[in-house]
Amino acid sequence: MLKTLSRLSFLVLAILAMSYILPLSFDKVFGKHNEDPLLFYSPVLHQFVYQESLGGHRFNYLDEEGRSYSRQEFEALLPFVYSRNLERRDLLPMVLEGRSFDAQSISEDRQGLEIRARHVRGQKPRIQLYPLFNNDPQVAMMRFPVEVFRFTPNAMEFIDADHNRLDPHLTGRFTEALKDKGFVFPAEVIGGRPTNLKPFDDGYFIGDSMGQVFHVKRVLNEPQIFRLPLDSPLDILDVVVTEHERREFHGVIIPRQGEVFLIRWGDYGLIPLPVKDYDPRSMDLKLLIDPLYRTVTVSSRGAVTGVAMDAGYQVIRRYELPRREAASDLVRHSRDFLFPFQLTLESPHHGQAHVGLHVGGPWSLAGILLAFALFFLLSRRDPPFPANKGDLAVVALSGLLGLTAVAFMKGDFFPSAA
Amino acid sequence: MKNVIEVHNLCHRYNGRSIYENLNFSVPEGSVCGLLGKNGQGKTTLVNILMGFLKPTSGTCLVLGENSHNLSPAVRHRVGLLHEGHLAYEFMTITQTEKFFRGCYPGWKSEVFFHLMDKMGLPHNHRVGNMSCGQRSQVVLGVIMAQSPDLLILDDYSMGLDAGYRRLFLDVLHDFAAQGNKTIFVTSHIVQDLEQLVDTIIFLDKGEIMQVGLDQFMRTFRKYVFQCERDASLPKDEVIRGFEQRGRQVALYSYEDMEAVDRHLASLGIQAHQLCRAPMSLEDGFIGLMGKY
Amino acid sequence: MWRSILLKEWLKIRWFLAAALIVNLGFSIKIFLDIRSILSAEHAQMVWYQAVHLHTVFHHDMRYVPLLTGLTLAAAQFFPEILGRRMRIALHLPMARDGMMFFCLAFGLGVVGAIFLVDALFIHLTMRAYFPFEVAVSAVMTALPWFLAGVWGYLGAVAVLLETAWPRRVFFFLVFSVLIAMLYSGVGYGWLTPALPWLGALLLPAFLCVFESARRFQRGGA
Numbered sequence A: 001m002l003k004t005l006s007r008l009s010f011l012v013l014a015i016l017a018m019s020y021i022l023p024l025s026f027d028k029v030f031g032k033h034n035e036d037p038l039l040f041y042s043p044v045l046h047q048f049v050y051q052e053s054l055g056g057h058r059f060n061y062l063d064e065e066g067r068s069y070s071r072q073e074f075e076a077l078l079p080f081v082y083s084r085n086l087e088r089r090d091l092l093p094m095v096l097e098g099r100s101f102d103a104q105s106i107s108e109d110r111q112g113l114e115i116r117a118r119h120v121r122g123q124k125p126r127i128q129l130y131p132l133f134n135n136d137p138q139v140a141m142m143r144f145p146v147e148v149f150r151f152t153p154n155a156m157e158f159i160d161a162d163h164n165r166l167d168p169h170l171t172g173r174f175t176e177a178l179k180d181k182g183f184v185f186p187a188e189v190i191g192g193r194p195t196n197l198k199p200f201d202d203g204y205f206i207g208d209s210m211g212q213v214f215h216v217k218r219v220l221n222e223p224q225i226f227r228l229p230l231d232s233p234l235d236i237l238d239v240v241v242t243e244h245e246r247r248e249f250h251g252v253i254i255p256r257q258g259e260v261f262l263i264r265w266g267d268y269g270l271i272p273l274p275v276k277d278y279d280p281r282s283m284d285l286k287l288l289i290d291p292l293y294r295t296v297t298v299s300s301r302g303a304v305t306g307v308a309m310d311a312g313y314q315v316i317r318r319y320e321l322p323r324r325e326a327a328s329d330l331v332r333h334s335r336d337f338l339f340p341f342q343l344t345l346e347s348p349h350h351g352q353a354h355v356g357l358h359v360g361g362p363w364s365l366a367g368i369l370l371a372f373a374l375f376f377l378l379s380r381r382d383p384p385f386p387a388n389k390g391d392l393a394v395v396a397l398s399g400l401l402g403l404t405a406v407a408f409m410k411g412d413f414f415p416s417a418a
Numbered sequence B: 001m002k003n004v005i006e007v008h009n010l011c012h013r014y015n016g017r018s019i020y021e022n023l024n025f026s027v028p029e030g031s032v033c034g035l036l037g038k039n040g041q042g043k044t045t046l047v048n049i050l051m052g053f054l055k056p057t058s059g060t061c062l063v064l065g066e067n068s069h070n071l072s073p074a075v076r077h078r079v080g081l082l083h084e085g086h087l088a089y090e091f092m093t094i095t096q097t098e099k100f101f102r103g104c105y106p107g108w109k110s111e112v113f114f115h116l117m118d119k120m121g122l123p124h125n126h127r128v129g130n131m132s133c134g135q136r137s138q139v140v141l142g143v144i145m146a147q148s149p150d151l152l153i154l155d156d157y158s159m160g161l162d163a164g165y166r167r168l169f170l171d172v173l174h175d176f177a178a179q180g181n182k183t184i185f186v187t188s189h190i191v192q193d194l195e196q197l198v199d200t201i202i203f204l205d206k207g208e209i210m211q212v213g214l215d216q217f218m219r220t221f222r223k224y225v226f227q228c229e230r231d232a233s234l235p236k237d238e239v240i241r242g243f244e245q246r247g248r249q250v251a252l253y254s255y256e257d258m259e260a261v262d263r264h265l266a267s268l269g270i271q272a273h274q275l276c277r278a279p280m281s282l283e284d285g286f287i288g289l290m291g292k293y
Numbered sequence C: 001m002w003r004s005i006l007l008k009e010w011l012k013i014r015w016f017l018a019a020a021l022i023v024n025l026g027f028s029i030k031i032f033l034d035i036r037s038i039l040s041a042e043h044a045q046m047v048w049y050q051a052v053h054l055h056t057v058f059h060h061d062m063r064y065v066p067l068l069t070g071l072t073l074a075a076a077q078f079f080p081e082i083l084g085r086r087m088r089i090a091l092h093l094p095m096a097r098d099g100m101m102f103f104c105l106a107f108g109l110g111v112v113g114a115i116f117l118v119d120a121l122f123i124h125l126t127m128r129a130y131f132p133f134e135v136a137v138s139a140v141m142t143a144l145p146w147f148l149a150g151v152w153g154y155l156g157a158v159a160v161l162l163e164t165a166w167p168r169r170v171f172f173f174l175v176f177s178v179l180i181a182m183l184y185s186g187v188g189y190g191w192l193t194p195a196l197p198w199l200g201a202l203l204l205p206a207f208l209c210v211f212e213s214a215r216r217f218q219r220g221g222a
Helices: A002-030 A071-077 A083-088 A103-108 A168-180 A329-338 A362-378 A389-409 B043-051 B073-077 B094-104 B110-120 B133-147 B163-178 B191-195 B214-220 B258-267 B282-290 C002-041 C044-052 C065-085 C087-092 C097-130 C133-162 C166-182 C193-201 C203-219
Strands: A038-042 A047-055 A058-063 A094-096 A099-101 A111-115 A147-152 A155-160 A187-191 A204-208 A213-219 A222-227 A236-241 A249-255 A261-264 A270-272 A284-289 A293-299 A303-310 A315-322 A341-344 A356-359 B003-014 B017-028 B032-037 B058-063 B079-082 B151-155 B183-187 B200-205 B208-213 B222-227 B242-246 B249-254 B273-278
Touching: A002 A329, A002 A341, A002 A389, A002 C166, A002 C203, A038 A293, A038 A303, A038 A315, A047 A071, A047 A303, A047 A315, A058 A071, A071 A083, A083 A103, A111 A249, A147 A168, A147 C044, A155 A168, A168 A213, A168 A222, A187 A236, A204 A236, A204 A249, A329 A362, A362 A389, A389 C166, B003 B043, B003 B183, B017 B043, B017 B183, B017 B208, B032 B043, B032 B191, B032 B282, B043 B058, B043 B151, B043 B183, B073 B079, B079 B133, B079 C087, B094 B110, B094 B133, B094 C002, B110 B133, B133 B163, B151 B163, B163 B183, B191 B282, B200 B214, B200 B282, B208 B214, B214 B282, B222 B258, B222 B282, B242 B282, B249 B258, B249 B282, B258 B273, C002 C044, C002 C065, C002 C097, C044 C133, C065 C087, C065 C097, C065 C133, C087 C097, C087 C203, C097 C133, C097 C203, C133 C166, C133 C193, C133 C203, C166 C203, C193 C203
Parallel strands: B032 B183, B032 B200, B079 B151, B151 B183
Antiparallel strands: A038 A047, A047 A058, A094 A099, A111 A284, A147 A155, A187 A204, A204 A213, A213 A222, A236 A249, A249 A261, A261 A270, A284 A293, A293 A303, A303 A315, A341 A356, B003 B017, B003 B058, B200 B208, B222 B249, B222 B273, B242 B249
8 A cells, every 4th residue: 555655756756857857848848938029009000900920029010900010110000109219210209190290299208007917916025014105295205104004904004124123103094094984894806016226116005895985195294185086995816016207097996806907196086997898816907098098908819909998988999819839830839739728937927936737739639648568569579578567557648758657667677776 | 384584586687787687595593604706796785685675676585474675663673774875964973873873762771872882981972984894783783682683684793804703793692593483694705704603604706696505515514635746637527527727636525425425536637646635614615605706 | 763763863863953953044034134235225025026026035145955855854864874774673673664664754754844944934924024914925835845845855866865776766866856845846835736736646656666665675685
């Protein structure tokens, strides 16, 4: 019993180790870069254009119809994206839809925002301690506060870093102020930018246990709290705060179920973005704002989807670009043939370890059949390589990987040094 | 009388090379059996199989009734092993060695162990690793004796020992065997020593076994010497089992009586001057039977 | 009988254990002094910011110490046993081979585990002295894969040492190296935390596979 278990244990370890390292090494040798194509809405063509990587800093520039462009032609189709280059080429100012744009006006009315799955709450390790910057209109510099805050089941606690202990005054003030505004502890989600490398501080957006959202700021060391006027409670995955000079919106609320809302500056109204089947845990979302349009693109496993909107966030065009396999058929089939499954620790959607087991395709069966054949061939060898049911099962499940492991465990296959 | 060691149809191959095929022998209880063979004949391999540290390719090897490579703790308790080179825990002192083995063997005889140790005159906190080969062999011997086993298997106990320590070993083993019902299986490269100890000999040569009582062997195998005028190249045959020549002096080994040997030599055209039977030691007999190479 | 085994294992490792303790404590103290000097040079809130939001791991220097500890103790325990195949003495003792192996391994793992417990305690106390408890907990969680690597290293080294055939020895070495390398992947704090239950569960097969190595050692020729 122990003998079988012990032997099987090593086979399992060996197969796991091989199914982790060998496919990784294979990809390193045969390259499997899958860079996302960059999708833009062209205000010149009034359709989507995209840049596709061919690897090694070579790109294809195409539009929806598959027409190919040179790099310079491509840049000219996207004056708001490549304004600096166009300015250098003396192509600015440019008149579009009756309005003239120069480099200055373009850069003032541009904003980009990216929400990557790997940075979303729960997808990467996050210690929930945040600095709450003090807003003082008299002081231009944003000084790092000496306190950080955390949320406990019934308080917003401030801890003084100089002494590593609770600041009862700030804790009391903010906890009371939150309760006064109807905050129900504990906090569910905290969104903000804990850095002073930003043009101004817009505090934090904090979701409470009832699905309400509060805007929390510290002004002259006093709490300034505003409850967002939501129609209904939201089941929020994460909140992203933008702190952008355009001050069109405070940030983005990402509920768990396929929606995205911008929090409008001023009245805190929610602007829904027209994304369908968006899963924030496995897809990356980009919002690109230029003087005329807003484009939201969502990269999923199978495709990159773009939605162009006018300045009022009304949809004017949708386009879906299916993703192409980066590796050739030969490489992909060989990979499946050799490795019936792959063990991974890293995932493109996680900022931390994520154990995954990826099963190969039909070619994996061919690999397993070859492993079987080799197994029987070897079992006729002298010194004997006895076939037993357990090893056969191991080979059936893991193909050539299993065969390798079994070969090394054969009693007489590698006789000991006498 | 029951057998303490029984070997049936033992085959062993290593790297596809056959070391022996169909080896059969047994060692009865109470006997002192010496395994003799030249280097490279698989002596160590056989001892390793007997000790349970090598699984034979096929055949059975029973020690006290159990498969040697799968002995139960109860049987291991009754078997004392002396590994080649007097393997011991070098990181232990004499006291620690005693304490360690005392805990492992319920019938442990401390007085036997310390009696042997005290003869060496070493302090008990002396580390085994700092001892000479001879001193270490005494520690190992002490350990085995204090276990009071029913069967002793000794793999080349004489390795690295000078005459004094070899005699000490023989003394102790002799006393042990004299207790009755104790069986000893021993190999040594100093054949001469075994003559004073064993009652049975197993010759291992080219994968074949010959088992014979010491007395019988010494009685029936004979050494003759004669003078020869020129280089006498003798054939090995039914009469002449082996010979050695040093100058004109030839020693010849045979199971036959002198008359038959004389006749045989004459038929070969060899003039054997002063042919006579000479006293034969076990070592002589060993060389006579197995040859030098 | 078990007390005898305990005595033997203890005699083999005691000086190595002392050295391992000194090295581990030395690193723990170094980490403490490092953090103290950083805090005296910079504003505490900036150091907290580095620890929490920039994912600076202040006890990073310590990460290979547990692995080294595991390897050293495995070698201290089993190298004398394979020299001249000395383990034949223990294998002939009137006790079950697997039981004896279990006891030897349990002893070694117990010692290794105790050292890591001391390390973890030091890390926690050091971090707790200067940081909020969330950071202290995260620091220990970040160090867990390193401790796991120490245990893996211990078991892997034992298996590799006991193997008698060189091709298999090399294969074991490679397999354990890959598994240990997995424990050092990622950056920042807590990167491996979600995978820890899986990696921890693999300790059982790693523990079990040593018994086959011991069996092969016993039957593995002269």
